[in-house]
Amino acid sequence: MGILDSKVPSGPLAEKWTQHKNDINLVSPANKRNIDIIVVGTGLAGASAAATLAELGYNVKTFCYQDSPRRAHSIAAQGGINAAKNYQGDGDSPYRLFYDTIKGGDYRSREANVYRLAEESVNIIDQCVAQGVPFAREYGGLLDNRSFGGVLVSRTFYAKGQTGQQLLLGAYAAMNRQINRGKIKSYNRHEMLDLVLVDGKARGIIARNLVTGEIERHGAHAVVLASGGYGNVFFLSTNAMGSNVTAAWRAHRRGAFFANPCFTQIHPTCIPVSGDHQSKLTLMSESLRNDGRIWVPKKLEDAQAIREGKLKPTQLAEEDRDYYLERRYPAFGNLVPRDVASRAAKERCDAGYGVNKTGEAVYLDFASAIQRYGKEKALTSGIKDPDAATITRLGEEVIAAKYGNLFQMYEKIVDENPYKTPMMIYPAVHYTMGGLWVDYNLQTTIPGCYSAGEANFSDHGANRLGASALMQGLADGYFVLPYTIGDYLSNDIRTGPIDTNSEAFDKAEADVRTRMEQLVNNKGTKSVDYFHKKLGKIMWDKCGMSRNEAGLKEAIAEIAKLREEFYTDVLIPGGMDEMNQELEKAGRVADFLELGELFAKDALHRNESCGGHFREEYQTPEGEALRDDKNFTYVAAWEYKGEPKDAVLHKEELTYENIELKTRSYK
């Protein structure tokens, strides 16, 4: 199979991982003390990997660009984490979680990886509870669950709307324990700017101390990249302001293949854009679709009256509302997967039914849930013949207990009370399924360079199901990497410390310096954000929720041109030997300007619609995505060759031995 060997172990699906763990080489505790590992990123994937590797005895260095590992963007995850615990007794099992994930990903992910993920999911919950993560509980003291899109069971564990925060603080605490033992050294406010290869193996990184501007060399026997997703290539996304592709892209430039860049998730329920000043978008968790109903007016004239402020949504009679998800997808209703829900919202808004000033919003309505919960609560609290006001109050209390922080967030941003009037929502860029290509061991095409969490492409195919990213990040970090990396490092027990005074480090550092000098000395006329916003607009218009050949070709040309303009006209005040936030941004945007083009190229070559990748030319008469399994059941892994237009495509064929490829239907 050439260089794209997925290294999936042989044997029956359910036994592959256990067997593999039995077969791989181990490193003795004494030898682990002599081995150094760099982990770039302290989100769920990086923090969990760092903690576990340190606990096993390796010397770990972590890097993050924020001032503390605890601030990695995993902190913002809201709704929950999946695990096939079957605590609800509703027929869940690792196989069902595996099946849902493959189907949800529209049959573009690797069976063996996904099965392992489903298998490990149960351990994650045990682990986190032991660490003191305060998940939501029922009155009986046991763990509570909720449902997420694309599945028919209740397997999502949560901590109100702050699940990511609680899980990350758990992993951060595990890291702290190792920092206290001297096994982890954490470099905060540091940005990785290059990967260093010695004799073809990853042996360290070049990083910049963001406070002093100093360029530093760090050597190690292996490097883990857990640097998160690249949604910010769209400028506006639900990612944090600093989220970037730089670490992954630098590795890509050094030889790591980049897989399926065009597989991006556009999340259906985000707060709509309010104006040109907008700096980022805010997610309203998918968990809200457990109780919220999505609708637009049935009649165009009502939609127009609403947009003009002449009509209020609450004034519209039930029969004048179009609950379009319930109408189109009766089996899954409001809980269809994200790609399906997003496209349906766009379809309604494009047809003129949008409900905010810009016409780009639909309603997410809690009125019926408030009534339902209110009645239930009245009954269980023994209130006889409750009046309407009591029912509403009780119902609102239940909703507040479930989603209080999200409602508060909404109210602060939009200045409307979502208990009283439906939320307005619209799709926004949220997650990137694509990323560094990794084999079953999570190793990239560079020996010794691993990738975990959202930064890799591994488990979600063309569309990720809700509450599965947290699961993947922690599975990768706590339970997969610690084994697979040991197998690789068993060959390094005699290597000794990595010398950073080598030619390879000299050259990598010189490259980084040249690049930065070029940026600060450019003294053009336009700010970094000017270019980033322009790039974002091209991406959103031409590589967003629906794509077509002509648009993608334009995008490729426009991005290449914008990149040229960036290098001649960008203006960065200040120097490189000091704290310089504009310089940080410039480096990231420079990488986005390359990635964006590769993204469009990838989308152009994939002549099918699958998951989040919707090509207008390939759809069924009802407007559903039309996959082409005959020609596209593969992972597209791109090799860097200079300009993105010269990138070379490698294919990893996907074989399905346990699941039959079917048209995805949520009807």
Add this chain to the structure above:
Amino acid sequence: MKLLLKIWRQKDASSPGKMVDYPIDGIEGDMSFLEMLDVLNMQLIEKGDEPVVFDHDCREGICGSCSLMINGEPHGPDRLITTCQLHMRKFKDGDTIVIEPFRATAFPVIKDLMVDRSAFDRIQQAGGYISVNTSGNTVDANAIPIEKEAADDSFNAATCIGCGACVAACKNASAMLFTSAKVSQFALLPQGRVEATERVQNMVRQMDLEGFGNCTNTGACEVECPKGISLENIARMNREYLMATAKG
């Protein structure tokens, strides 16, 4: 709206800083406070001046990066929100807004409005964890039932975002609210009881070493805390600490 911004500018930790006036126009109510600063920075950059440095990342009130003292209040005039969640509709045309960093001896200024809060990390490193190995082999999660009320209180304490507003609000620059939130989270759970004694002693020792002040129960921290972390946590930590000291 038209505003006058008075902003603390400081080149680096070792240079003195000063307040600088920046008149600004065209600010809309729908902008967040940080988007208003983005507008200012864009104007500064286009003039070739250095933009104002401040910490921020998630811009949705959860990462704890943003940390501005706005008109003398950490995170500004609104309640239960962070700076990034503050919107300009809270201000009116013609207002003067004074913007400073969170100030405390234990939070030295790095540049302009950005401070060094690594002391918080060190307090957590001293004991803010349960010593269980992360490589699997733990008991089934539902083998440890936890009373809902305790679980909810533990969760509420655990929602602290480590922003430091409590310290900035306190006239003594005390870090009791922050430290007690973590101590409480674990003290309320059976898993956390095992190391409770050592944890509270180690975390309090580190807190003192970092140069945070004493708590004199003014309650300013609770008022300014964006996550509504309750003073009850401080009371609980005091009890835990007394118990630990009694044990020796």
